[in-house]
Amino acid sequence: MSDKLSRLLRSAPVFREVSDSLLESLTGDATIQTLPKNTVLFRQGEIADFLYFILAGRVVLIGYSDTDEETVVEFFQAGDLFVAPAVILDLPLLMSVKVIDDETRILRVNATRFRELLQTEQTLALAVSRELARHWRMLVRQIKDLKLRNTAQRVASYLLGLVDCDSGSVTLTLPGERRMVAARLGMTPESLSRAFLRLRELGVSGSQSPEVEIADIAALREFCRYDGLI
Amino acid sequence: MSDKLSRLLRSAPVFREVSDSLLESLTGDATIQTLPKNTVLFRQGEIADFLYFILAGRVVLIGYSDTDEETVVEFFQAGDLFVAPAVILDLPLLMSVKVIDDETRILRVNATRFRELLQTEQTLALAVSRELARHWRMLVRQIKDLKLRNTAQRVASYLLGLVDCDSGSVTLTLPGERRMVAARLGMTPESLSRAFLRLRELGVSGSQSPEVEIADIAALREFCRYDGLI
DNA sequence: CGGCTTATTGACATACGTCAACTATTGTGG
DNA sequence: CCACAATAGTTGACGTATGTCAATAAGCCG
Numbered sequence: 001m002s003d004k005l006s007r008l009l010r011s012a013p014v015f016r017e018v019s020d021s022l023l024e025s026l027t028g029d030a031t032i033q034t035l036p037k038n039t040v041l042f043r044q045g046e047i048a049d050f051l052y053f054i055l056a057g058r059v060v061l062i063g064y065s066d067t068d069e070e071t072v073v074e075f076f077q078a079g080d081l082f083v084a085p086a087v088i089l090d091l092p093l094l095m096s097v098k099v100i101d102d103e104t105r106i107l108r109v110n111a112t113r114f115r116e117l118l119q120t121e122q123t124l125a126l127a128v129s130r131e132l133a134r135h136w137r138m139l140v141r142q143i144k145d146l147k148l149r150n151t152a153q154r155v156a157s158y159l160l161g162l163v164d165c166d167s168g169s170v171t172l173t174l175p176g177e178r179r180m181v182a183a184r185l186g187m188t189p190e191s192l193s194r195a196f197l198r199l200r201e202l203g204v205s206g207s208q209s210p211e212v213e214i215a216d217i218a219a220l221r222e223f224c225r226y227d228g229l230i
Numbered sequence: 231m232s233d234k235l236s237r238l239l240r241s242a243p244v245f246r247e248v249s250d251s252l253l254e255s256l257t258g259d260a261t262i263q264t265l266p267k268n269t270v271l272f273r274q275g276e277i278a279d280f281l282y283f284i285l286a287g288r289v290v291l292i293g294y295s296d297t298d299e300e301t302v303v304e305f306f307q308a309g310d311l312f313v314a315p316a317v318i319l320d321l322p323l324l325m326s327v328k329v330i331d332d333e334t335r336i337l338r339v340n341a342t343r344f345r346e347l348l349q350t351e352q353t354l355a356l357a358v359s360r361e362l363a364r365h366w367r368m369l370v371r372q373i374k375d376l377k378l379r380n381t382a383q384r385v386a387s388y389l390l391g392l393v394d395c396d397s398g399s400v401t402l403t404l405p406g407e408r409r410m411v412a413a414r415l416g417m418t419p420e421s422l423s424r425a426f427l428r429l430r431e432l433g434v435s436g437s438q439s440p441e442v443e444i445a446d447i448a449a450l451r452e453f454c455r456y457d458g459l460i
Numbered sequence: 461c462g463g464c465t466t467a468t469t470g471a472c473a474t475a476c477g478t479c480a481a482c483t484a485t486t487g488t489g490g
Numbered sequence: 491c492c493a494c495a496a497t498a499g500t501t502g503a504c505g506t507a508t509g510t511c512a513a514t515a516a517g518c519c520g
Binding site: 044045063064065066067069071073084085086088089091092094095118119120121122125126128129130132133134135136137139140141142143144146147148149183186224225227229230 | 275293294314316321322324325350352355358360366369372376377413416455457460
């Protein structure tokens, strides 16, 4: 395994504390792929033969209804592990996975190999528990958002979740096209547009682009009572 | 540890394959509590000092908005582990936990002790990974439900998730009061009532009681295209 | 540059929430 | 064990946030 790959893996929370030997055995028969945007990695309902770790770029998890309507469950980026739950349980995927960015680089680990390592490698099992715990909380936040907040509040708190400081001003980049962000937030693109309009008077600017500027983070936090718990 | 407790723990998927010695050390300094309904085990925002496993009865995870509106994120019952993600990460709880049934019996494990065991006990880490993977999929289903289905479809697929066969007829018991079930499904009690009214012509009966009868499971599955993935 | 997709904006529709009245159920104290 | 209060559920009338449809504008790509 190259030093560069090793460093990349360790920069992600999930692999921060795993042993060298484990990293070695995990990546031993893994392959690295560089994929163009719109590549479909999995389709909802398939059994996952591989576990993926994102080295660079972004992907999106898309859920489908019976009538083939789409929704976005979550975006994932460099440092994230995905489809782990389906691989661990060897069950059909609940979502499709699509590449967002061109030149997205992913590490592809054989599912069976991963399940075997999970049974013998203490540090891997611990790392996976923590990663799943983080993801669990992410989803719980989304559920609370969907049930307890209106469109403008959902947009505001989503934006706040993308920035790392809690006052001042920033320019951030949305993780995908606005229609996908709208789907992630459980609304139509039209509603997202109107929500941004409502947030304009709170200092949120940006239109027709993935760039969004927040003039006063503290004011926006006040608006949606963002405390990291709701 | 009593034989009875041991058998109880092993009947739950999460502890099915853990070693005797682990079960022993996990329950060594754990306490068993029998609690009356409406007991609040945790409040949103608190740090969890204990991990809980349900031996009998039911609890509900309740999320609060900034204006103290409530919503139900999930019900848990005998055999379920809860607040594991917050305990693993040592972070504030995203939800409050309230007891639903009288005489609910729970096993209370010290949080620090659990985190220590998670670092050394391979079988525990694996069991927890699997449990979290199951829970992750549960939440993903809920998110897809909220975004892709209307009220009647959500009720129908929720009911189908509570039964274990896929045709014929059954009588099932809702996991809590209708207002809580409504909150779990992201709707008001009034909307739940009306959704049941709409499902009446599909053979779903039951009113003013936690008992619900489904005359034709297959017909209901057809209505909401329930395939376990959506 | 021209076709194609995405985002915005406006007019309108509707599913669901809100409010209120009524009914059923549950719990409690005499 | 009954009476009655308190709580939960249902039903109807009505309001509204958000979806839908359509037209326009703005990016994007060959």
